[in-house]
Amino acid sequence: MDLGDRLKGAGKRLTPQRRLVLEAVERLGHATPDEVLAQARAAQPSLSLSTVYRNLEVLEELGLVRHAHLSDRAPTYHSVGGHEHFHLVCRTCGAVISVGPDLLAPLLQRLDADHGFVPDVGHLTVFGTCRDCR
Template sequence: MDLSAKLRDSGKRLTPQRRLILDAVGVLGHATPDEVLAEARKAQATLSISTVYRNLEVLEELGLVRHAHLSDRAPTYHSVGDHEHFHLVCRSCHRVISVGTETLVPLLAQLDADHGFVPDVGHLTVFGTCADCR
Protein backbone atom coordinates (compact mmCIF):
# COMPACT_ATOMS: atom_id res chain seq x y z
CA MET A 1 0.00 0.00 0.00
CA ASP A 2 1.39 3.39 -0.88
CA LEU A 3 1.71 6.30 1.51
CA SER A 4 -1.27 8.25 0.16
CA ALA A 5 -3.53 5.20 0.41
CA LYS A 6 -2.38 4.42 3.96
CA LEU A 7 -3.14 7.98 5.05
CA ARG A 8 -6.46 8.05 3.20
CA ASP A 9 -7.53 4.71 4.77
CA SER A 10 -6.90 6.23 8.19
CA GLY A 11 -9.00 9.29 7.33
CA LYS A 12 -5.99 11.54 6.78
CA ARG A 13 -4.47 13.23 3.73
CA LEU A 14 -0.92 13.42 2.46
CA THR A 15 -0.48 17.14 2.99
CA PRO A 16 2.60 18.97 1.72
CA GLN A 17 3.69 19.43 5.34
CA ARG A 18 3.43 15.69 6.08
CA ARG A 19 5.43 14.90 2.97
CA LEU A 20 8.14 17.42 3.96
CA ILE A 21 8.36 16.04 7.49
CA LEU A 22 8.49 12.42 6.35
CA ASP A 23 11.15 13.32 3.76
CA ALA A 24 13.18 15.20 6.41
CA VAL A 25 13.14 12.17 8.73
CA GLY A 26 14.27 9.99 5.82
CA VAL A 27 17.13 12.32 4.92
CA LEU A 28 18.34 12.78 8.49
CA GLY A 29 18.11 9.15 9.60
CA HIS A 30 17.70 9.83 13.33
CA ALA A 31 16.45 13.32 14.18
CA THR A 32 14.81 15.32 16.94
CA PRO A 33 11.74 17.41 16.11
CA ASP A 34 13.96 20.53 16.02
CA GLU A 35 16.29 18.87 13.52
CA VAL A 36 13.30 17.77 11.41
CA LEU A 37 12.03 21.36 11.48
CA ALA A 38 15.38 22.76 10.34
CA GLU A 39 15.58 20.26 7.47
CA ALA A 40 11.95 20.77 6.38
CA ARG A 41 12.32 24.56 6.53
CA LYS A 42 14.83 24.31 3.68
CA ALA A 43 11.78 23.66 1.50
CA GLN A 44 9.12 25.60 3.42
CA ALA A 45 10.43 28.41 5.60
CA THR A 46 7.09 29.03 7.34
CA LEU A 47 6.73 25.55 8.83
CA SER A 48 6.20 25.66 12.62
CA ILE A 49 7.46 23.36 15.36
CA SER A 50 3.86 22.59 16.41
CA THR A 51 3.14 21.37 12.86
CA VAL A 52 6.21 19.12 13.07
CA TYR A 53 5.16 17.63 16.41
CA ARG A 54 1.54 17.08 15.30
CA ASN A 55 2.60 15.40 12.08
CA LEU A 56 5.28 13.24 13.68
CA GLU A 57 2.57 11.97 16.03
CA VAL A 58 0.27 11.15 13.09
CA LEU A 59 3.10 9.50 11.13
CA GLU A 60 4.00 7.41 14.18
CA GLU A 61 0.38 6.34 14.73
CA LEU A 62 0.38 5.13 11.12
CA GLY A 63 3.60 3.18 11.61
CA LEU A 64 5.64 5.30 9.19
CA VAL A 65 8.11 6.66 11.76
CA ARG A 66 9.16 5.56 15.25
CA HIS A 67 10.73 7.40 18.11
CA ALA A 68 13.42 6.40 20.56
CA HIS A 69 15.01 8.21 23.46
CA LEU A 70 18.67 8.52 22.53
CA SER A 71 19.40 11.23 25.07
CA ASP A 72 17.74 12.98 27.99
CA ARG A 73 16.35 15.54 25.57
CA ALA A 74 13.61 15.31 22.94
CA PRO A 75 12.77 11.96 21.37
CA THR A 76 14.59 11.05 18.17
CA TYR A 77 12.54 9.93 15.17
CA HIS A 78 13.52 7.57 12.40
CA SER A 79 11.79 6.08 9.38
CA VAL A 80 10.26 2.65 9.64
CA GLY A 81 10.99 2.11 5.95
CA ASP A 82 14.39 0.68 6.76
CA HIS A 83 15.05 -2.40 8.90
CA GLU A 84 13.71 -2.88 12.41
CA HIS A 85 16.49 -2.01 14.82
CA PHE A 86 17.44 -0.87 18.29
CA HIS A 87 20.09 1.66 19.31
CA LEU A 88 23.43 1.71 21.08
CA VAL A 89 24.45 5.18 22.28
CA CYS A 90 27.95 6.05 23.47
CA ARG A 91 27.87 8.23 26.57
CA SER A 92 31.28 9.71 25.68
CA CYS A 93 31.02 10.70 22.00
CA HIS A 94 27.20 10.35 21.62
CA ARG A 95 27.61 8.10 18.57
CA VAL A 96 24.42 6.19 17.71
CA ILE A 97 24.78 2.66 16.35
CA SER A 98 21.74 0.94 14.84
CA VAL A 99 21.68 -2.82 15.48
CA GLY A 100 19.34 -5.31 13.82
CA THR A 101 16.92 -7.10 16.13
CA GLU A 102 18.32 -10.51 15.17
CA THR A 103 21.02 -9.83 17.78
CA LEU A 104 18.33 -10.01 20.45
CA VAL A 105 16.71 -13.30 19.38
CA PRO A 106 18.07 -15.34 22.34
CA LEU A 107 17.04 -12.64 24.84
CA LEU A 108 13.58 -12.25 23.28
CA ALA A 109 13.04 -16.02 23.37
CA GLN A 110 14.09 -16.12 27.04
CA LEU A 111 11.80 -13.22 27.99
CA ASP A 112 8.90 -14.94 26.25
CA ALA A 113 9.64 -18.33 27.83
CA ASP A 114 10.18 -16.99 31.35
CA HIS A 115 7.61 -14.19 31.46
CA GLY A 116 5.34 -14.51 28.42
CA PHE A 117 6.58 -11.04 27.53
CA VAL A 118 7.24 -9.73 24.02
CA PRO A 119 9.15 -6.42 24.12
CA ASP A 120 8.86 -3.60 21.61
CA VAL A 121 12.56 -3.50 20.73
CA GLY A 122 12.17 -0.62 18.29
CA HIS A 123 12.12 1.69 21.31
CA LEU A 124 15.10 0.02 22.98
CA THR A 125 18.19 2.14 23.59
CA VAL A 126 21.27 0.77 25.33
CA PHE A 127 23.73 3.32 26.70
CA GLY A 128 27.40 2.52 27.17
CA THR A 129 30.84 3.17 25.70
CA CYS A 130 31.77 2.55 22.07
CA ALA A 131 34.96 0.80 20.96
CA ASP A 132 36.61 4.10 19.96
CA CYS A 133 36.01 5.70 23.36
CA ARG A 134 36.89 2.65 25.41
Protein backbone atom coordinates (compact mmCIF):
# COMPACT_ATOMS: atom_id res chain seq x y z
CA MET A 1 0.00 0.00 0.00
CA ASP A 2 1.44 3.37 -0.96
CA LEU A 3 1.53 6.48 1.22
CA GLY A 4 -1.53 8.07 -0.40
CA ASP A 5 -3.67 4.95 0.11
CA ARG A 6 -2.48 4.59 3.68
CA LEU A 7 -3.40 8.18 4.50
CA LYS A 8 -6.74 7.91 2.72
CA GLY A 9 -7.53 4.74 4.69
CA ALA A 10 -6.96 6.71 7.89
CA GLY A 11 -9.18 9.56 6.69
CA LYS A 12 -6.21 11.84 5.96
CA ARG A 13 -4.97 13.49 2.78
CA LEU A 14 -1.53 13.37 1.24
CA THR A 15 -0.68 17.04 1.39
CA PRO A 16 2.51 18.52 -0.08
CA GLN A 17 3.60 19.45 3.44
CA ARG A 18 3.08 15.90 4.72
CA ARG A 19 5.13 14.50 1.84
CA LEU A 20 7.92 17.04 2.50
CA VAL A 21 8.05 16.18 6.20
CA LEU A 22 8.25 12.43 5.52
CA GLU A 23 10.90 12.92 2.84
CA ALA A 24 12.95 15.09 5.21
CA VAL A 25 12.81 12.46 7.97
CA GLU A 26 13.83 9.75 5.53
CA ARG A 27 16.68 11.84 4.13
CA LEU A 28 18.04 12.90 7.54
CA GLY A 29 17.85 9.52 9.28
CA HIS A 30 17.42 10.78 12.86
CA ALA A 31 16.15 14.34 13.11
CA THR A 32 14.51 16.76 15.51
CA PRO A 33 11.47 18.72 14.33
CA ASP A 34 13.72 21.78 13.87
CA GLU A 35 16.05 19.78 11.62
CA VAL A 36 13.07 18.44 9.65
CA LEU A 37 11.81 22.01 9.25
CA ALA A 38 15.17 23.24 7.96
CA GLN A 39 15.36 20.39 5.45
CA ALA A 40 11.75 20.78 4.25
CA ARG A 41 12.02 24.57 3.97
CA ALA A 42 14.48 24.11 1.12
CA ALA A 43 11.48 23.02 -0.96
CA GLN A 44 8.79 25.11 0.77
CA PRO A 45 10.15 28.21 2.56
CA SER A 46 6.77 29.10 4.11
CA LEU A 47 6.53 25.84 6.07
CA SER A 48 6.06 26.41 9.82
CA LEU A 49 7.29 24.44 12.82
CA SER A 50 3.71 23.81 13.96
CA THR A 51 2.94 22.24 10.56
CA VAL A 52 5.98 20.00 10.94
CA TYR A 53 4.86 18.88 14.43
CA ARG A 54 1.27 18.19 13.26
CA ASN A 55 2.49 16.15 10.31
CA LEU A 56 5.01 14.21 12.40
CA GLU A 57 2.13 13.26 14.73
CA VAL A 58 0.01 12.03 11.81
CA LEU A 59 2.92 10.12 10.28
CA GLU A 60 3.65 8.51 13.65
CA GLU A 61 -0.03 7.53 14.11
CA LEU A 62 0.18 5.80 10.72
CA GLY A 63 3.35 3.96 11.72
CA LEU A 64 5.53 5.67 9.12
CA VAL A 65 7.85 7.42 11.56
CA ARG A 66 8.79 6.89 15.21
CA HIS A 67 10.27 9.13 17.80
CA ALA A 68 12.85 8.51 20.47
CA HIS A 69 14.36 10.75 23.12
CA LEU A 70 18.05 10.87 22.29
CA SER A 71 18.72 13.93 24.41
CA ASP A 72 16.97 16.13 26.95
CA ARG A 73 15.76 18.34 24.10
CA ALA A 74 13.12 17.71 21.44
CA PRO A 75 12.32 14.15 20.38
CA THR A 76 14.19 12.72 17.42
CA TYR A 77 12.20 11.18 14.58
CA HIS A 78 13.21 8.43 12.20
CA SER A 79 11.53 6.52 9.42
CA VAL A 80 10.29 3.02 10.11
CA GLY A 81 10.99 2.11 6.50
CA GLY A 82 14.31 0.71 7.63
CA HIS A 83 14.87 -1.87 10.32
CA GLU A 84 13.45 -1.88 13.85
CA HIS A 85 16.16 -0.65 16.21
CA PHE A 86 16.96 0.97 19.52
CA HIS A 87 19.58 3.61 20.26
CA LEU A 88 22.81 3.89 22.19
CA VAL A 89 23.78 7.50 22.89
CA CYS A 90 27.20 8.55 24.11
CA ARG A 91 26.93 11.23 26.81
CA THR A 92 30.46 12.45 26.00
CA CYS A 93 30.50 12.93 22.22
CA GLY A 94 26.78 12.59 21.42
CA ALA A 95 27.26 9.69 18.98
CA VAL A 96 24.06 7.76 18.24
CA ILE A 97 24.41 4.07 17.44
CA SER A 98 21.44 2.11 16.06
CA VAL A 99 21.25 -1.47 17.34
CA GLY A 100 18.94 -4.23 16.14
CA PRO A 101 16.44 -5.71 18.61
CA ASP A 102 17.98 -9.19 18.31
CA LEU A 103 20.60 -8.09 20.84
CA LEU A 104 17.78 -7.64 23.36
CA ALA A 105 16.04 -10.95 22.60
CA PRO A 106 16.88 -12.63 25.94
CA LEU A 107 15.75 -9.56 27.90
CA LEU A 108 12.54 -9.22 25.86
CA GLN A 109 11.70 -12.89 26.40
CA ARG A 110 12.36 -12.58 30.13
CA LEU A 111 10.22 -9.44 30.48
CA ASP A 112 7.37 -11.22 28.71
CA ALA A 113 7.75 -14.45 30.72
CA ASP A 114 8.18 -12.81 34.13
CA HIS A 115 5.90 -9.79 33.77
CA GLY A 116 3.75 -10.32 30.66
CA PHE A 117 5.31 -7.12 29.38
CA VAL A 118 6.29 -6.42 25.78
CA PRO A 119 8.47 -3.30 25.47
CA ASP A 120 8.35 -0.88 22.57
CA VAL A 121 11.96 -1.32 21.44
CA GLY A 122 11.80 1.57 18.98
CA HIS A 123 11.46 4.04 21.85
CA LEU A 124 14.34 2.55 23.85
CA THR A 125 17.42 4.71 24.31
CA VAL A 126 20.39 3.65 26.41
CA PHE A 127 22.77 6.40 27.50
CA GLY A 128 26.39 5.73 28.34
CA THR A 129 29.92 6.11 26.97
CA CYS A 130 31.00 4.89 23.54
CA ARG A 131 34.15 2.91 22.82
CA ASP A 132 36.03 5.95 21.51
CA CYS A 133 35.27 8.09 24.57
CA ARG A 134 36.03 5.43 27.17
